[in-house]
Amino acid sequence: MQARFLGKLSLAIAFLAIPQFTPTTANSILCSSALRAEEITDFGNQGAKGVVGARGENGRNSDSLTVFADGSPMTLDLSGENGFPGENGTDGKPAICGEIAEDAQENLQAANGGNGGDGGDGGNGGNGGALTIYTTDKSYLQDIYVVASGGAGGTGGAGGAGGAGCECPTSYWNQQTCTGKPGSSKYSCTTREYQCRDGFEGRSGRDGRNGRNGRLGVLTLINLDKSLAPDQPQATITLAQLKDRGFTLSQNEWETRTGAASLLAPGSIIADQYQELIARHEHTVLLVWDAPQPVTDFAGQRVTLKLQGEDSASVTFPENMWLETSELARDNITEIFVFNAVLENDVTRLKSEGISGIGENLKISLVDRAKRSNVISTDFKVKYRVSKSGDEARFRRVFDYRTKYEGEIPASLIEQNGDRFTINIGKLPMPSEFLQPETAIEIQLTANRAFAGNSKQQKITVRDVIKR
Numbered sequence: 001m002q003a004r005f006l007g008k009l010s011l012a013i014a015f016l017a018i019p020q021f022t023p024t025t026a027n028s029i030l031c032s033s034a035l036r037a038e039e040i041t042d043f044g045n046q047g048a049k050g051v052v053g054a055r056g057e058n059g060r061n062s063d064s065l066t067v068f069a070d071g072s073p074m075t076l077d078l079s080g081e082n083g084f085p086g087e088n089g090t091d092g093k094p095a096i097c098g099e100i101a102e103d104a105q106e107n108l109q110a111a112n113g114g115n116g117g118d119g120g121d122g123g124n125g126g127n128g129g130a131l132t133i134y135t136t137d138k139s140y141l142q143d144i145y146v147v148a149s150g151g152a153g154g155t156g157g158a159g160g161a162g163g164a165g166c167e168c169p170t171s172y173w174n175q176q177t178c179t180g181k182p183g184s185s186k187y188s189c190t191t192r193e194y195q196c197r198d199g200f201e202g203r204s205g206r207d208g209r210n211g212r213n214g215r216l217g218v219l220t221l222i223n224l225d226k227s228l229a230p231d232q233p234q235a236t237i238t239l240a241q242l243k244d245r246g247f248t249l250s251q252n253e254w255e256t257r258t259g260a261a262s263l264l265a266p267g268s269i270i271a272d273q274y275q276e277l278i279a280r281h282e283h284t285v286l287l288v289w290d291a292p293q294p295v296t297d298f299a300g301q302r303v304t305l306k307l308q309g310e311d312s313a314s315v316t317f318p319e320n321m322w323l324e325t326s327e328l329a330r331d332n333i334t335e336i337f338v339f340n341a342v343l344e345n346d347v348t349r350l351k352s353e354g355i356s357g358i359g360e361n362l363k364i365s366l367v368d369r370a371k372r373s374n375v376i377s378t379d380f381k382v383k384y385r386v387s388k389s390g391d392e393a394r395f396r397r398v399f400d401y402r403t404k405y406e407g408e409i410p411a412s413l414i415e416q417n418g419d420r421f422t423i424n425i426g427k428l429p430m431p432s433e434f435l436q437p438e439t440a441i442e443i444q445l446t447a448n449r450a451f452a453g454n455s456k457q458q459k460i461t462v463r464d465v466i467k468r
Contacts, residue, residue, distance in 0.1 A: 039106065039107065040106075040107045040108070040109050041106045041107065041108055041109070042108075042109050042110075042111060043097075043098055043100060043108050043109070043110060043111065043166070044095050044096055044097040044098050044110055044111030044166040044199065045095065045096040045111055046095055046111045046112050046113075046114065046199075047092055047093035047094050047095045047096070047111070047112070047113040047114030047163035047164075047165075047202060048092070048093040048114045048163075049092055049093075049114045049115050049116075049117065049202075050089050050090040050091050050092045050093075050114065050115065050116040050117030050160035050163075050205055051089065051090045051117045051160075052089055052117045052118045052119075052120065052205070053086050053087035053088050053089045053090075053117060053118065053119045053120030053157035053158075053208060054086065054087045054120045055086055055120045055121045055122075055123065055208075056083055056084035056085045056086045056087075056120060056121065056122045056123035056154035056155075056157075056211060057083070057084045057123045057154075058083055058084075058123040058124045058125075058126065058211070059080055059081030059082050059083045059084070059123060059124065059125045059126035059151035059152075059154075059214060060080070060081040060126045060151075061080055061081075061126040061127045061129070061214070062078045062079055062080050062081075062126060062127065062128055062129030062148065062217065063078075063129050064129050064130040064131070064132070065078060065129055065130075065131055065132070066131075066132040066133075066134070067131070067132070067133055067134070067144070068133075068134045068135070068225070069133050069134065069135035069137075069140040069141055069143070069144060070135075070140060071137075071140045071143060072143065073143045073144075073145075074143065074144045074145065075145045076131065076144065076145070076146045076147070076148075077147050078128050078129030078130075078131060078146065078147065078148040078217045079128060079129075079147055079148065079149050079150075079151065080125055080126030080127045080128050080129075080149070080150045080151035080214035080215075080217075081125070081126040081151045082125055082126075082151040082152045082153075082154065083122055083123030083124050083125045083126075083151060083152065083153045083154035083211035083212075083214075084122070084123045084154045085122050085123075085154040085155045085156075085157065086119055086120030086121045086122045086123070086154060086155070086156045086157035086208035086211075087119070087120045087157045088119055088120075088157040088158045088159075088160065089116055089117030089118045089119045089120070089157060089158065089159045089160035089205035089206075089208075090116070090117045090160045091116050091117075091160040091161045091162075091163065092113055092114030092115045092116045092117070092160060092161065092162045092163035092202035092203075092205075093113070093114045093163045094113050094114075094163040094164040094165075095110070095111035095112060095113050095114075095163065095164065095165050095166045095199050096111065096166075097110065097111065097166035097167075100168070100169060100196065103175060104173075104175075104194065105175050105177075105192070105194065106194060107194055107195055107196070107197075108168065108194075108195075108196040108197070109196075109197050109199070110165060110166035110167060110168055110196065110197060110198050110199035111165060111166045111199045112165045112166075112199040112200045112201075112202060113162050113163030113164045113165040113199065113200065113201050113202035114162070114163040114202045115162055115163075115202040115203040115204075115205065116159050116160030116161050116162050116163075116202060116203065116204045116205035117159070117160040117205045118159050118160075118205040118206040118207075118208065119156050119157030119158045119159045119160075119205060119206065119207045119208035120156065120157040120208045121156050121157075121208040121209045121210075121211065122153050122154030122155045122156045122157075122208060122209065122210045122211035123153070123154040123211045124153055124154075124211040124212045124213075124214065125150050125151030125152050125153045125154075125211060125212065125213045125214035126150065126151040126214045127150055127151075127214040127215045127216075127217070128148035128149055128150050128214060128215060128216045128217030128218075128269075128270070128271075129148055129217045130217055130218050130219075130220065131146060131148060131217055131218070131219050131220070131270065132219075132220040132221075132222065133219065133220070133221055133222070134222045134224055134225065134226075134227075134228075135221070135222075135223065135225075136223065136224070136225050138221070138223075138263065141221075141263045141264050141265075142263075142264070142265055143265060144264050144265055144268075145264065145265035145267065145268055146217075146219075146264050146265070146268040146269065146270050147268070147269045148216055148217025148218075148269060148270045148271075149214075149216060149217075149269045150213050150214025150215045150216055150217075151213070151214040152213055152214075153210050153211030153212050153213050153214075154210070154211040155208075155210055155211075156207055156208025156209045156210050156211075157207070157208040158205075158207055158208075159204050159205025159206045159207045159208075160204070160205040161202075161204055161205075162201045162202025162203050162204050162205075163201070163202045164201055164202075165198060165199025165200045165201050165202070166198070166199040167198050167199070168196035168197065168198050169196075170196065171195055171196055171197075172193055172194070172195050172196075173193070173194055174191050174192065174193050174194075175191070175192055175194060176189050176190070176191045177189065177190055177191075177192065178190075215271070216269065216270055216271040217270055217271065218260075218270070218271045218273070218274060218275075219260040219263075219264075219270055219271070219274035219275075220274065220275045220276075220277075221263070221274060221275070221276040221277065222276075222277045223276070223277060223278075224277070224280075228252065228277065228280070229250060230250075230252075231250060231251055231252050232248075232249060232250050233249055233250065233251045233306065233307040234249070234304070234305065234306045234307065235247055235249065235304070235305050236302050236303070236304045236305075237302065237303060237305070238299060238300055238301065238302055238303070239287070239295070239298050239299055239300070239301045239302075239303055239317075240295070240299035240300070242285065242286075242287045242303050242305075243287045243289055243295060246284055246285060246286040246287070247284070247285050247305055248282055248283070248284045248285075249282065249283050249284075249285070249305055249306070249307040249313055250280065250281065250282045250283075250307070251280070251281045251307050252277055252279075252280050253277070253278050253279040253280065253281065254275050254276065254277055254278065255275070255276050255278050256273055256274075256275060257273070257274055257275075257276055258272050258273055258274075259272065259274075260272055260273065260274040279310075281307065281310045281311070282332060283307055283311065283312065283313045283332050283333070283334065284332065284333045284334070285305050285313050285315060285333075285334050285336065286333065286334070286335045286336070287303075287335075287336050287338065288335055288336065288337045288338070289338050290337055290338060290339050291324075291338045291339055291340050291341045292340070293340065293341050293342075297341075297343070298321065298341055298343070301317070301318050301320075301321050302318060303315060303316065303317055303318070304316040311332055312329060312334070313334050315327075315334065315336055319344070320343060320344040320345065321341065321342075321343060321344070322341070322342040322343070322344060322347070322451050322452050322454045323338055323340070323341050323342075323452055324338070324339045324340040324341070324375075324451070324452045325337060325338050325339065325452075326339070340375045340451070340452070342372050342375060342376060342451055342452075344454075344456065346370035346372050347370070347372070347376060347449045347451070347456050347458075348447075348449065348456055348457075348458035349368060349369040349370040350366045350367070350368055350369075350421070350447055350449075350458055350460060351366065351367055351369055351460075352364065352365070352366055352445075352460055352462050353365040353366065353367055354462070354464065355425075355441075355443070355462065355464050355466070357426065358426075358435060358436060358437055358466055358467075358468065359426055359432055359435045359436065360424075360426040360427060360432070360435070361424075361426050362424075362425045362426035362435050362466065363422055363423060363424050363425060363426065364422075364423050364425055364443055364445070364462060365420065365421070365422050365423075366420070366421040366422075366423070366445075366447075366460070367419060367420050367421075368419035368420075368421075371419050372419075373416065373418065373419045373421075374418065374419070375451055376449050376450065376451045377449070377450045377451065378416075378421070378447055378448070378449050378450075379408070379409070379411070379414075379447075379448050380408070380409040380414065380423060380445055380446065380447055380448070381406075381407065381408050381409065381445070381446040381448075382405070382406070382407070382408075382409050382423075382425070382428070382443060382444065382445055382446075383403055383405070383406045383443075383444040384403070384404050384405040384406070384425065384428065384430065384434075384441065384442075384443055385401040385402060385403050385404065385441065385442040385443075385444070386401065386402060386404055386434045386439055386440065386441050386442075387400050387401045387402075387440040387441075387442070388400055388440075389440050390438050390439070390440055390465070391438055391440075391465055392440075393440035393463065393465055394465055398440065401440075401442050404430050404431070404434045405428050405429070405430040409423055409428070413425075413427050413428070423445075425443065435466065436466065437466050437467060437468040438465060438466065438468075439465065439466045440463075440464075440465050441463070441464060441465070441466060442461065442462070442463045443461070443462045443463075444459065444460075444461050445459070445460040445461075445462075446458075446459050446460075447459075447460065
């Protein structure tokens with residue numbers, strides 16, 4: 001009993017302490033405590049959210065402009081357009097409230113108001129236009145008044161207000177509930193307390209952000225009285241194009257400087273840094289074809305040209321093109337003279353025409369199908385092998401060949417007639433018995449073909465039986 005009495009006393013003290021808080025705080029504490037333990041029923045419908053404001057459009061960038069300054073006064077407006085303001089967010093809708101029955105036997109939560117819509121962001125300001133001025137006298141710029149300011153950013157739209165929530169007609173009420181029949185011993189009544197919590201006002205929408213201001217326009221100064229050609233310090237073109245009209249490489253040299261507004265008429269508005277052309281380097285490459293080979297055989301080959309420094313150029317021909325050339329450079333012009341030309345694929349087109357003769361007169365003949373042997377130097381190595389299989393080697397492949405000679409072929413044993421080579425195998429230092437009729441032989445030739453500092457090998461193998 002004592003413990004129970006102390007419990008009630010403690011509860012009474014807690015309630016007496018409540019007036020130290022504001023009524024709203026006290027109600028919140030009581031409601032949260034009570035509502036956690038009871039089922040809560042919503043009443044009314046929450047207010048609709050406000051609509052988010054549309055973002056403002058960006059201001060238009062100013063067009064770029066190129067002028068030639070000759071001392072005539074000019075006024076140039078290259079201002080960017082201002083950004084457009086963002087739209088306001090609309091207000092949240094108030095909650096739609098119903099009526100509470102007087103005999104309600106449930107805890108109630110009133111509906112909240114709708115949140116306000118966020119304001120739209122302002123559009124960005126347009127950038128000032130780029131100005132390019134050609135002049136041969138920088139003092140002429142003092143007669144040009146320029147306004148190349150960036151447009152102001154648009155203001156952000158205001159956020160909408162939150163809608164009102166529903167309010168309870170009363171915060172607390174009691175309802176009596178009885179069981180059994182009145183007058184009977186089982187008849188009893190209990191009284192329960194119920195509460196209603198007001199709905200909250202909707203959150204106000206966020207104000208939109210202001211748009212960014214546009215950038216100032218920039219100045220480019222070119223000390224010429226004619227239009228400046230673009231940079232082309234490197235190019236890859238066909239050999240036919242280079243031969244027909246040559247090619248001019250170019251490189252514009254720029255310097256970044258400050259004080260652009262001070263060059264122009266007083267009060268001009270433009271970015272402080274500007275670009276000024278301080279030099280233009282040009283170099284022309286010409287191709288002179290003095291080769292006996294038709295230039296049409298090489299017309300599609302691609303040549304790479306590259307400017308080197310201020311007054312020279314490099315010329316790179318494709319690797320599969322072997323050239324005998326000389327170069328003459330003078331007065332920003334490079335002339336390439338071609339005296340002979342061979343495609344790498346044509347270097348290794350030797351074909352055997354078979355063997356002939358016996359003994360010391362055993363020979364093998366080759367022909368150059370590319371017909372380039374008049375400019376290509378050729379030397380040979382040979383591995384001469386014989387088989388005991390004899391005439392059987394004509395009909396099936398045999399594997400009992402044995403090497404009887406291996407080494408370079410002396411130039412004295414090589415006869416060249418235009419694009420035809422005849423090699424006297426029988427004169428090589430080896431026993432004559434391996435050069436006799438009905439001997440199965442294998443001749444492995446390695447031709448080393450060289451031209452204009454390039455070289456490539458071709459291997460040719462011939463298997464046959466020496467005939468009478």
